[in-house]
Amino acid sequence: MPSLLLRPHATLSHAEALQVAQQAPEFLRKNPASYSASPFFSLFSPPESSNTWTIYENLLLACLRTGDNTTAHQCLERLVVRFGASDERVTALQGLVKEAEATNDSELEKVLKEYEEILAKDNTNVPISKRRIALLRAMGKTSESIEALVQFLDFSSTDAEAWMELADLYLSQGLYAQAIYAQEEALIIAPNAWNLHARLGEVLLMAAESGNEGNPQNYLAQSLKRFCRSIELSDDYLRGYYGLKRVTDKLLDANSKEKKSAESDEFTLPETSTIEKLNQAATKKLGDIVRKYDAKDPLWQGYDAGEVAAARTYLSESSQKVVR
Amino acid sequence: MAQLPAQTLHRDPQLFYWILIPITVVMVLTGVLRHYASVLMTTTPKKADIKAIREQRALAHGASLRTNYHVLSRKAFETRRDFLIEGFESGAYLKAPNQKGQPPANPMSDPNAMEGMMGMMKNNMAMMIPNTLIMSWINAFFSGYAIMKLPFPITIKFKSMLQAGVMTKDMDPRWMSSISWYFLCIFGLQFVYVFLLGSDNAASQIAQQMQQQQMPVGPMAPGQDPHKMFKAEAENLAVIEHYSVLDGIEERLLERIKV
Numbered sequence: 001m002p003s004l005l006l007r008p009h010a011t012l013s014h015a016e017a018l019q020v021a022q023q024a025p026e027f028l029r030k031n032p033a034s035y036s037a038s039p040f041f042s043l044f045s046p047p048e049s050s051n052t053w054t055i056y057e058n059l060l061l062a063c064l065r066t067g068d069n070t071t072a073h074q075c076l077e078r079l080v081v082r083f084g085a086s087d088e089r090v091t092a093l094q095g096l097v098k099e100a101e102a103t104n105d106s107e108l109e110k111v112l113k114e115y116e117e118i119l120a121k122d123n124t125n126v127p128i129s130k131r132r133i134a135l136l137r138a139m140g141k142t143s144e145s146i147e148a149l150v151q152f153l154d155f156s157s158t159d160a161e162a163w164m165e166l167a168d169l170y171l172s173q174g175l176y177a178q179a180i181y182a183q184e185e186a187l188i189i190a191p192n193a194w195n196l197h198a199r200l201g202e203v204l205l206m207a208a209e210s211g212n213e214g215n216p217q218n219y220l221a222q223s224l225k226r227f228c229r230s231i232e233l234s235d236d237y238l239r240g241y242y243g244l245k246r247v248t249d250k251l252l253d254a255n256s257k258e259k260k261s262a263e264s265d266e267f268t269l270p271e272t273s274t275i276e277k278l279n280q281a282a283t284k285k286l287g288d289i290v291r292k293y294d295a296k297d298p299l300w301q302g303y304d305a306g307e308v309a310a311a312r313t314y315l316s317e318s319s320q321k322v323v324r
Numbered sequence: 325m326a327q328l329p330a331q332t333l334h335r336d337p338q339l340f341y342w343i344l345i346p347i348t349v350v351m352v353l354t355g356v357l358r359h360y361a362s363v364l365m366t367t368t369p370k371k372a373d374i375k376a377i378r379e380q381r382a383l384a385h386g387a388s389l390r391t392n393y394h395v396l397s398r399k400a401f402e403t404r405r406d407f408l409i410e411g412f413e414s415g416a417y418l419k420a421p422n423q424k425g426q427p428p429a430n431p432m433s434d435p436n437a438m439e440g441m442m443g444m445m446k447n448n449m450a451m452m453i454p455n456t457l458i459m460s461w462i463n464a465f466f467s468g469y470a471i472m473k474l475p476f477p478i479t480i481k482f483k484s485m486l487q488a489g490v491m492t493k494d495m496d497p498r499w500m501s502s503i504s505w506y507f508l509c510i511f512g513l514q515f516v517y518v519f520l521l522g523s524d525n526a527a528s529q530i531a532q533q534m535q536q537q538q539m540p541v542g543p544m545a546p547g548q549d550p551h552k553m554f555k556a557e558a559e560n561l562a563v564i565e566h567y568s569v570l571d572g573i574e575e576r577l578l579e580r581i582k583v
Contacts, residue, residue: 123374155378157385184400191392222397225570228577229395270574278574281581 006054009061013304020062024071027059034081053082060093064100072097091118092127099135108139126156137169145169160189164196167203176207194233198240201226205247220254221269223247228278238303241285242311248279249318283318286311331496333470343471343502347462351509352516354454359521365446370439375419379550382417386557394569401568405561412558415551459506466502474498 004012004020005027012020031052056075063072076090076097083090095111102108115132118125129152136145149166156162167182183200190196204223208216224247230240252275269275292300293308372380386408393401415421470490478486478497485507486500 122371124371124377155374156381158381158388181400184396187395188388188392188404191395197395222570225573228573229570232573232577232580274574274578277578281578285581 005058006051007058009058009065012062014065017062017065020058021066021068021071024059024063024068024075027055028071028074028078031078033078053079057093060097064097069097069101072100088125088127091125092131095128095131095135099131099138105139108135111135112139124155126159130162133165142169142173146173157185158189160186160196163189164199167199171203171206174210176203176210179203180207192233194230194237194240197226197230197233198237198243201230201243201247202239205243205250208250217254217269220247220251224251224269224275224278236285236289238286238289238307238311241282241289242307242314244278245282245286245314245318248275248282251275252279283315286315290315331499333473333499335471339469339471343466343469344505347466347502347505348509350458350461351506351513352520354458355513355517356520358450358454359517362447362450365450366443379417379419382411383550383553383557386412386554386561390557390560390564393564394567397568397570398566401564401566405564409558409561412554412561415554417554418550455510459503462502462506469501470495470499471502471505472500474500 004016005023009017009020056079060072060075060079063069063075076093079090079093085091085094095115098111098114099108102111112132112135115128115135118128119132129148133145133148133152136142136148146166146169149162149169153159153162153166163182163186167179167186170176170179170182180200180203183196183203187193187196187200201223204219204226208219208223224244227240227244227247230237231244234240251269252272289300289303290308290312293303389401389404389408393405396404411417467488468490470487473496474486476498480497483495483497486497486504487495488501488503490499490501
């Protein structure tokens with residue numbers, strides 16, 4: 001795993017983000033404020049690599065997250081010095097800093113206006129388009145945000161990140177069919193991403209549980225398959241096993257109550273015995289993961305604490321049910 | 325047969341100071357100069373407009389559906405396929421939908437393509453002009469001497485290359501003339517440039533020649549009719565026989581975890 005400073009910022013937990021932000025002043029002190037293009041000076045200053053700038057960006061985000069706005073401004077300043085204020089990515093970061101410093105809605109509106117002005121001049125500016133969508137979402141204007149995102153995806157239909165965001169937005173609105181569609185689009189772009197498979201499984205499961213559209217049996221069947229695929233791609237994926245257990249529990253429950261509903265043109269459920277076996281396997285694996293995580297086994301510490309806790313609770317709940 | 329006595333030539337050490345070192349220094353400096361000249365001459369790539377991006381990405385979207393259709397269920401795949409095929413065939417994704425039947429414009433009259441060609445011309449010029457100049461400079465001033473002896477034996481075939489300008493029939497091919505030192509510099513200074521200018525410098529000619537050989541042929545090569553490409557893609561999509569990785573995955577997975 002790369003060092004904390006280089007990891008994509010969104011994957012960091014709060015504690016890790018704080019840790020990163022605390023390294024910022026030191027990093028700023030160690031690195032020169034600007035890099036000279038002349039070969040003579042480059043002999044005497046520390047080498048500049050693309051990693052340096054990734055770190056600056058991550059530090060900027062971490063500082064904003066922890067409320068250290070002065071350091072964030074210093075990071076931003078260096079990025080501006082290096083890449084120029086008109087660089088697309090730098091403008092997006094500048095906007096981000098303004099968003100973070102805005103204290104009320106009217107200031108956010110102002111930032112939004114600025115984004116729209118930039119987009120009016122250049123409608124292919126991807127980072128700014130994305131910021132605008134994110135800002136709209138943050139301001140609670142979900143439907144506008146969805147609209148903007150759909151427009152964005154119309155011209156850039158190979159952007160998995162955007163499809164995922166769209167899926168998330170639709171999901172927040174309870175539009176499961178649309179969310180599933182967007183999620184599938186993301187999968188087409190990244191067919192072997194086990195986390196996307198598991199996520200789609202989760203969305204399908206939610207759709208089945210809400211039960212107000214489509215055929216829940218259908219959703220469950222596909223959800224089961226998605227979780228299976230996710231585990232097939234990544235052996236010890238906690239979310240995959242967790243979902244598999246949930247969906248098999250649900251299927252077994254439903255099976256005992258009512259027999260299989262009518263066959264459909266979509267996926268069909270496997271035999272009940274297979275589902276049972278899958279359920280047992282998932283329970284066993286989840287138990288293993290939780291046990292090894294709790295025993296501080298050094299090779300099993302990569303899991304998110306919250307996810308392990310959820311698995312633990314769910315396991316104890318379901319075992320109680322069995323006892324009863 | 326008697327061993328030939330090793331040839332010894334008495335050279336003026338001044339040859340070394342006044343030929344070898346100047347040629348090397350000049351070569352390094354031209355490389356650095358060329359790098360900065362090409363940095364100055366590069367024009368920022370022109371931004372594609374939104375329609376062109378849309379056209380390109382739509383085609384890429386079709387291609388990714390064609391390669392990764394197996395992650396979808398049959399129904400999901402078929403909806404997407406029908407939608408894309410319809411869009412592709414009607415020309416909804418084209419940059420200029422109303423010119424779809426027309427032959428592609430002549431690349432010479434297209435200002436965008438012209439700019440690309442100008443850029444290539446400039447690069448070529450930046451490479452050729454200094455080379456010709458230096459070579460004629462070396463030929464004019466330093467031809468006719470052997471300046472150093474290579475520390476390893478080489479075959480007679482190299483004679484014409486290494487001793488260009490030295491018309492001595494029997495001289496050991498290990499002796500080399502200034503012009504061959506120049507060639508050695510062309511090929512051997514790459515690492516010096518990397519050290520001085522960073523790894524993506526424009527100083528070394530070898531790297532540039534390599535680049536030109538493997539010029540990326542983008543999905544939208546100029547002079548190709550995008551509508552035809554869309555049609556071809558639609559056809560490719562239409563003939564896909566769908567299967568899904570999700571078919572029978574439960575059994576597959578069970579077998580795997582059991583083992």
